[in-house]
Amino acid sequence: MLDFYYMLYSAPCRSILMTAKALGVELNKKKVDLDAGEHLKPEFLKINPLHTIPTLVDGDFAVWESRAILIYLVEKYGKDDSLYPKDPQQKAVVNQRLFFDLGILYQSYMDYYYPQLFDEVKKPANPENFKKIDVAFGQLNTLLEGQQYAAANKLTIADVALLATVSTFEITEYDFKKFSNVVRWYENAKKVIPGWKENWEGCVYYKDLYLSDLLKKTVVKLSKVHNLKQFLGAGNFFHHTEMDLYYKPGSAPCRSVLMTAKALGVEFDKKIFLNTRGGDQFKPEYLKINPQHTIPTLNDNGFALWESRAIMVYLVEKHGQHDKLFPKDTQKQALINQRLYFDMGTLYKSLADYYYPQIFLKQAPNAESYKKIESAFEIFNALLEGQTYAAGDYSLADIALLATVSTFEVAKFDIKKYANVNKWYENAKKVTPGWDENWAGCLEFKKYFE
Structure with missing residues (x-):
């Protein structure tokens, strides 16, 4: 029986319930009253140090973050791959x-x-x-x-x-x-x-x-x-035989893709965006590739994909000679996915929420946003207790988190007071291919903090 810690009013929890229904999987539902602080009780923190719902416990394996749970349920209990294709x-x-x-x-x-x-x-x-x-x-x-x-x-x-x-x-x-x-x-x-x-x-x-x-x-x-649709024409704009990567060297998500490619021995035709603040990403030819007008964006012979972490997984599965960075084992994948979502939704978000308003909108520092950075690092520090890498063995999770943490370093955030993070960071810099290019991008981005 799968133990499922949830509250029905939560949208992420409801997505798990619907997926379980689609798979015919029974859940042992355990309500967690957030208003009463049940998620902060020691017994729950032992399961999930981030004290979030939903949380799924399958035997002695615990995973949280709803979208990582969705993937895990399909890969572990799905009769086929229709809900989460293998292609x-x-x-x-x-x-x-x-x-x-x-x-x-x-x-x-x-x-x-x-x-x-x-x-x-x-x-x-x-x-x-x-x-x-x-x-x-x-x-x-x-x-x-x-x-x-x-x-x-x-x-x-x-x-x-x-x-x-x-x-x-x-x-x-x-x-x-x-x-x-x-x-x-x-x-x-x-x-x-x-x-x-x-x-x-x-x-x-x-x-x-x-x-x-x-x-x-x-x-x-x-x-x-x-209406973004007015920019879009019919058909694909680019048809290349090689992979094009639209990126900016200073961007942490872009740097994570570059390091992943380096680890895989994959080469790109790099399309550098020099002036995103001037609107390079809103040009009609780019909107035809990516209507969200974000970077990085990958164009693999007509197949366009954006969002750095999705690109990283795709590169391993399509172009990797082995699956060590994103193993096929469902539990290992679930942990990596959870860490990738943690990077996007918690750690990197805390960086963007605190620093970006100061950099791009010239606003004063926000003390509450700074506390969220400290909270994110405390969580990451707890996740790394007794661990050399972020999700067990070295993986895509380490690469994504390395790109983010190195940005904090050039922002002069004190990483050293989080002992587990600092130890992981020093090791990750040594073992991750493409670190030099990542650091060069960090130094380019550093000018915004100065």
Whole structure:
């Protein structure tokens, strides 16, 4: 029996419930009352030092972060690979959509609604954060153009994760009717994904528990999001036989891809973006490749993929001579995936939340955001207790985290006070191919901190 620590109102938890339903897997459900502090009890911290839900325990193996759990369930208990394909390109697109859900769509919900709902002193609605929701839905709308499903011509766990998120927006009365592709996809997803009823019950529970006061307020109507589709033409713009990598040397996510390629002996035709602040990434020819206009982006002979961690996994599975960096063992993969999501959603996010407003918006330092950096490093330090590497053996998790931590170093954050992190970092610099190029990128980015 699988022990599942959760609360029904949580969108990430609901995505696990729907996936388990689709797989015919029974879960031993254990509710964790966050408001009562049950996630901070010693017995739960022994299972998950990050004290987050959902958490899954399969025998003596524990994994958290919903999207890592989704992948683990399919790979361990799925009768086939339909929900999470084995084909490297199909899997890469599913991974990209999962990272989009975590880092863009669900993050936009948290950024706008959570300060109004959960801060000790409730904050007023921030119109700028509301615009980010519109942008996220605009991007999802573009990704769904001509598509019945989110990542392939069939149902995958990308649809399940996104359904949990979008239904949370619906219960919060965000109006996404103007995004016709999202509406079409959503209506179909509700019909074809097992467990929809329980998911919606969780949404209603969330509304009754937290949303009543918020929904009484007048919602500020903002102007429509800039429609990215006007930039997009039919067909592919590039058809290369080699792999093109669109990147910027100072970017930590870009550097993680470069180090992965170095470890694999893979070469790119590098397309450097020199002026992202000037809008290089919004040029029509680039939007045809990546409607999210982000870097890094990989173009492998007409197959376009973005989000650095999805690219890293794809490179190993498509071009690696062995699978040591991302083993086929389901438990090992689950741990690596969890660390990759930790890097994106916790550690790297804490860097961006604290430093980027100072660098790019010329804002004053925010003490609360700095505390989140310290909290992220404390968590990472705990995860590394007794470990040489981030997820067991050396893996993609170490490369992604190395790119992030090295950025903290040039930001002059004191890494040394976290003994396990510092020990891991000094070793990772020695064993990771491409460290010199990574450090050169760090030094280029350092100018922003000065």
